[in-house]
Amino acid sequence: MGLLEKLNLREMKARAKRSLGSRMGDRRMVAAARTEEAEAKLLKTQDEILDTVARARREHGARRH
Template identity: 55%
Template sequence: MTKFREMKAMAKQRLGARTGNRRLAAAGRTESAEARLLETKDKIKAAARKIRREYRSAR
């Protein structure tokens, strides 16, 4: 899902740049940043789950 968001944001950004639509390009940059943030959130959650699993199995 995150990769789809990032691709959509890149398309908006490029389309805005080619047509001279600054708002569309800015929206693409914003959505791209949001997609990267969500991906980072997912990685952090996965790392926390892994640590939690290792801690529980060590008990």
């Protein structure tokens, strides 16, 4: 399982937790799940940015300083 799949799974888990908390009326669980979902989205975005940077460096021969 690659990193992106793990991040997608993490986001889906947070959505399920938020849904469960909402149905149970547990506001703390809902808030925690929203935080986890946002964190998963940020990590996925970070991974996509790093992949884009790596690809650009490969294509243009740029080196890290």
